[in-house]
Amino acid sequence: MRRWLPLLPLTLIAAVPSFDWGFRRGLEPLPVQGAPGPDRCGRCHAEVDDWKGSRHHSAWSNDIFQAGYILEPQAFCVNCHAPLPEQGDEIEVNHPWYLAMHPESKAPLPAKQPERKADQGIHCSVCHWREGEVLAPKRSGKAPHPVREAPEMSDPAFCKSCHEFPMPAFHGGEIRVTETPMQSTWTEWAAYAAANGKGTCQSCHMPDGKHTFKGGHDIDLLRASVQVDVAVNGEEAVFTLRSVGVGHHFPTGDLFRNLQLQVKENGEWMTLRRFGREFELTPEGTEIVKRLVQETSLVPGVPQEVPAPRGLPWRLDYHYGAPLDEVAGLVPYDRLVVTLLEGTTP
Ligand code: HEC
Ligand code: HEC
Ligand code: HEC
Ligand code: HEC
Ligand code: HEC
Structure with missing residues (x-):
């Protein structure tokens, strides 16, 4: 059981780690590789049910976002609405817009995937998984997986990582941020x-820790x-x-x-x-x-x-x-x- 989680030695962290969990406000994908999908976490955590009905789950797949993305198909959008590198890779080869422009590149959808990874949007691992450890505001000592204490998860600054960002401008294919x-x-x-x-x-x-994000x-x-x-x-x-x-x-x-x-x-x-x-x-x-x-x-x-x-x-x-x-x-x-x-x- 739980073989999917590498058993890393638990390191005692004396100080509160600095708050940089890799969110890049759309400029780059989240630098997190091989993260477990939400169904893995959902085997043990009921949070998955509330999260499934949330806008974080449908951050990539919802129709209003898709309509916006069709008009402005930029990596900038992908890097925040489906921020894991594996999600971005999938979008590049599978997005309907991309397929229409590049019919030669029709890559098959991954087999046996109940949901495409991009369609899982902002899932558990985007917020909780870093380097084989689960970020949590507090460690209970009861988790069967490595936990890294990240008290700043309870701070609005954590949400700011994605809910506050500047308008981009593009110059010769290069992206830069503006003042607006x-x-x-x-x-x-x-x-x-x-x-x-x-x-x-x-x-x-x-x-009460609910993950509905109404x-x-x-x-x-x-x-x-x-x-x-x-x-x-x-x-x-x-x-x-x-x-x-x-x-x-x-x-x-x-x-x-x-x-x-x-x-x-x-x-x-x-x-x-x-x-x-x-x-x-x-x-x-x-x-x-x-x-x-x-x-x-x-x-x-x-x-x-x-x-x-x-x-x-x-x-x-x-x-x-x-x-x-x-x-x-x-x-x-x-x-x-x-x-x-x-x-x-x-
Ligand atoms: C958008 C970011 C985000 C996503 C996505 C997310 N969480 Fe959380 N989660 C949080 C934050 C923030 C807290 C801490 C809330 C607080 O301090 O009030 C938390 C708390 C928790 C806790 C309780 C920790 C404690 O000490 O009480 C569990 C368990 C948890 N999440 C599991 C999950 C699971 C499972 C998923 C996927 C189904 C998930 N989370 C998706 C941000 C997220
Ligand atoms: C840094 C993160 C970030 C980037 C980059 C980003 N978004 Fe968003 N987007 C958000 C957040 C956070 C919300 C939620 C705010 C809300 O619900 O009003 C959102 C909401 C939306 C919505 C509303 C969806 C709904 O449910 O009603 C659309 C449409 C959208 N974004 C399109 C885009 C497009 C198109 C791009 C690229 C040009 C983009 N976004 C880039 C973070 C981002
Ligand atoms: C094999 C079952 C199992 C799996 C799979 C699992 N967890 Fe846990 N997790 C637990 C248990 C048990 C606890 C102890 C607290 C509790 O009972 O909720 C815990 C605790 C936590 C906590 C709070 C930290 C603490 O020290 O109590 C968070 C946050 C969390 N898990 C998130 C996740 C996320 C995100 C995933 C997927 C990447 C995940 N868990 C996968 C069983 C699991
Ligand atoms: C005092 C309670 C309260 C606090 C604090 C709060 N919100 Fe809200 N939020 C609401 C309510 C109520 C709504 C629904 C009304 C609305 O859409 O503005 C809402 C709506 C939203 C929306 C939907 C966009 C919209 O206005 O239609 C987003 C996104 C959001 N909040 C994010 C955040 C973030 C991120 C923070 C922290 C920086 C935050 N909220 C702090 C109560 C709160
Ligand atoms: C990885 C980036 C990311 C993080 C971190 C994040 N969000 Fe979001 N959030 C989004 C995006 C993107 C959407 C928009 C999904 C859509 O509708 O297209 C969203 C949607 C929401 C909505 C729903 C808005 C609506 O109009 O229905 C709420 C509420 C919300 N987030 C609250 C939070 C809170 C609270 C936190 C911190 C605990 C948080 N988010 C952390 C990216 C993020």
């Missing part, structure tokens, strides 16, 4: 924490995360929107995510306010780089007021993708846009 953040969830959380906001990434997204794809959670009040002010209705129980901007994460508060006038839905980030493409030397123009997401503790005409149907929609995704048709429209709340202005 592509995602900034950790910085948003740090501002919230500095203002006495309670909770960490782990306490909110892994309650977020923007849990509609009930989204509905519970925003409070909308509408009052009358003379001739106008006034909306007040605030986020509830969110330890960062709402929306955060992927650059395209946004909320839209709309009213229906003369049979047409019109957007009164878009909550999210807006970018523009600017030339910089021979490159085109993306720059942040404005950020209107809901910030914890900061309500936003929006005036509106009275007596009209309204709705608050959550958009997962870019406007281009919504017309491209690669993902059905009702998977890209969901209505969180609706009503009629007083």
Whole structure:
């Protein structure tokens, strides 16, 4: 039993090891070879059931990511959404887009594989497996495998390794990072924490150590995360929107995510306010780089007021993708846009 784990002598580690577990923010694959798959860990750990329903599991295979990747097929994306070298190797020869461009290279899918490795996305080993040892915030002394204590796993800095990174730019095939953040969830959380906001990434997204990582794809959670009040002010209705129980901007994460508060006038839905980030493409030397123009997401503790005409149907929609995704048709429209709340202005 357990022959798959090399029996390394347990080394006593006196000091907390420095925090560099190889995450490279998309610039390179994770330098971890021969990592066990999630089914191995799942033989003994029930965490596998929660993880299977998580977005970390479908980080590579989900349709919204795939639609984005088809438009921008870069190693940069692979290095974070399917970060192990063996996952990247598989994508290079098996990705539908790559196959369409290189029909001669049709490599057969690995035999007897219940799931392709890339389809396992961000699995146990991506976060837990380094050099034949399992990283854990604490050692219980009961594990039948080598364990390396990594208390920083309980720190938001661990999640920052992938949930905060800059926009890349490309020059002659070389990648470089720019000043504009592509995602900034950790910085948003740090501002919230500095203002006495309670909770960490782990306490909110892994309650009781659960590996469900609920977020923007849990509609009930989204509905519970925003409070909308509408009052009358003379001739106008006034909306007040605030986020509830969110330890960062709402929306955060992927650059395209946004909320839209709309009213229906003369049979047409019109957007009164878009909550999210807006970018523009600017030339910089021979490159085109993306720059942040404005950020209107809901910030914890900061309500936003929006005036509106009275007596009209309204709705608050959550958009997962870019406007281009919504017309491209690669993902059905009702998977890209969901209505969180609706009503009629007083
Ligand atoms: C995205 C990163 C990530 C992935 C993927 C992940 N884990 Fe974890 N895991 C963590 C973090 C972070 C903690 C510590 C949570 C805390 O401190 O609250 C943890 C805690 C644990 C613990 C409890 C350790 C303790 O001391 O209580 C076990 C067991 C575990 N994970 C197993 C697994 C298994 C099995 C899988 C795959 C099915 C998996 N994890 C996938 C990040 C991850
Ligand atoms: C350094 C890590 C990293 C890199 C590099 C990266 N992403 Fe992501 N991506 C993330 C994280 C973290 C999220 C989760 C945030 C969220 O859910 O909003 C995410 C979410 C997404 C989503 C939203 C998926 C959904 O479930 O709704 C899309 C689409 C996406 N990424 C596409 C891409 C593409 C295309 C590239 C390459 C051009 C890329 N990503 C590069 C980390 C990365
Ligand atoms: C043969 C069964 C078995 C397999 C396979 C296994 N574990 Fe464990 N693991 C245990 C047991 C037993 C413990 C002791 C704590 C407990 O009972 O949960 C443990 C503990 C842990 C801990 C907490 C550290 C500690 O000292 O208690 C983490 C994290 C963990 N395992 C992750 C993993 C990951 C990730 C994999 C796959 C790479 C894996 N385990 C594979 C049985 C197993
Ligand atoms: C190896 C990179 C990596 C690490 C480490 C990581 N994540 Fe993620 N996470 C991702 C990617 C990529 C996605 C987006 C998957 C998708 O939908 O395409 C994601 C998705 C999520 C989501 C779901 C977002 C949604 O919209 O549904 C949550 C919540 C989340 N991560 C929380 C965490 C927390 C908390 C930690 C730290 C304990 C963590 N992640 C560590 C890469 C990572
Ligand atoms: C106080 C609790 C809390 C804390 C702390 C927190 N989150 Fe969240 N997070 C939420 C809630 C609630 C949602 C759902 C609303 C939303 O989508 O923003 C969410 C959503 C997300 C999403 C989905 C993207 C989106 O906005 O649609 C990601 C990714 C995420 N969190 C990652 C993180 C990371 C990484 C950290 C730590 C740096 C963190 N969260 C800290 C509560 C929290």
